[in-house]
Amino acid sequence: MSEEELNRFNSLSLSGDGRNNETENINNTNSSTLSQESLQPSNQLEGGLLGWYAACSSKSLRTGQIYNFSMYNEPLILYRDKDDNPRCVKDLCPHRGASFIGGDLEDGELICPYHGARYSSKGECTNIDRITCSHIVDTNYKNYAKKIHLSQYPCKEKNGYIYIYYNGKSKTDLAEFEINYSLENTLVESYGFNTPEYKYEEVTVDFKADWARIIENHLDILHIFWVHGETIPDKDVSRNVITSFNQKIKRESRQIESKYNHKEIDKGEFITIKFIPPGRVVIYKGDESTARYVQVLDHIPLAENRARVIVRHYRKFLKNKIFTNLVMFKELQHRLFYKVFSEDYMILKTQSFNQQMGYIEKDNVKLLGEDKMVQYYWDWLNNALKRDKPWQLNPTDSHTNKVHRDMPMLYPPENSTLDRANNRDIYLKLILRLLVPIGIVLIII
Ligand code: FES
Ligand SMILES: [Fe+2]
Missing domain, CATH: 2.102.10.10 (Rieske [2Fe-2S] iron-sulphur domain)
Incomplete structure (x- = not known):
């Protein structure tokens, strides 16, 4: 990142006192933008980019x-x-x-x-x-x-x-090696999730997009209604209803956590999102120890404008192996993941330029109430970039051999082969499941 880009990026982030373990309640409205004074940096996160x-x-x-x-x-x-x-x-x-x-x-x-x-x-x-x-x-x-x-x-x-x-x-x-940040800080089990109690499905997805932008996308609550409103099977997530929330943000030494509650008190919590540095996002609803599902997203900064995401969806329901096989739960879940990521990719590939908001000018963006999590992420990112300078470790230029840049782009949405193979599996299994009972009926008659 050049000095000029860094300055431009810094101008987007706001300074503050770096208090520890604080919780804030935010009554959001989508029509108002965040005042600069109301923002504090999330620089109290101990983990950096390395x-x-x-x-x-x-x-x-x-x-x-x-x-x-x-x-x-x-x-x-x-x-x-x-x-x-x-x-x-x-x-x-x-x-x-x-x-x-x-x-x-x-x-x-x-x-x-x-x-x-x-x-x-x-x-x-x-x-x-x-x-x-x-x-x-x-x-x-x-x-x-x-x-x-x-x-x-x-x-x-x-x-x-x-x-x-x-x-x-x-x-x-x-x-x-001197390891100065414990792996325990990254494990979801250290945050109260008892993952052995869950079953999970998982896919890996490659994006020709900026790593930090993909994390932002997963911290961005508002986009799910618009971008994924017709895909996510939840009646509360719809394109026709963009919902704003009462938001509670906790900033601690190991994580930033945002809890989104419906404004109608009786509807309770909508979702909680955690950012755990350097590259993990956890999404769930309810208490950590009892949540019905937990989604864990890991972001791997492969190269400039190249990133890999592992998404794992833990569930406490549908644990019976025979039944989940019968209803092709795994294949259908993968199909849903690929669809959601293709929708994100449509946005992300156009947003990308560099790893640190290179194209965004201060006056070009106005963050809204629900974007506060994104703002805190930027603040952390800004501090971590200045401290760790990870993109300067292996700088590339026009002479850099590009073989390694494209080699790992194995997974959809960049390469839709796995997506197509998954769909083929679904159709084959569906046909087989139909043919078997028809065959039995024919034998009987
Ligand atoms: S380059 Fe000679 S053995 Fe690897
Ligand atoms: Fe998304």
């Missing part, structure tokens, strides 16, 4: 397969070692810099596709004698061998997610 990210789901990281992605433009891979532990490695072979895309995994050891260097779980090259004539390389062969070592990031698997600790400085020895 830290623990849910980079992929456990299901997506299959044994024996290399999962490639990137973080803030840095190409990375994930794989499982011989003990099935996840490993996150810089996608660059330390011999001659090839990517591991197209490489192999044998007994959990990574093999480079260029000259066959093979790496142990710890990242050491185990077959250096195969790729070099030691007497030609150096008289000090052992020292040379030590340098052929994978560069890695800490990685943990918890509750069906693979988390990586991303700080832009991969190391050959994981023990050298």
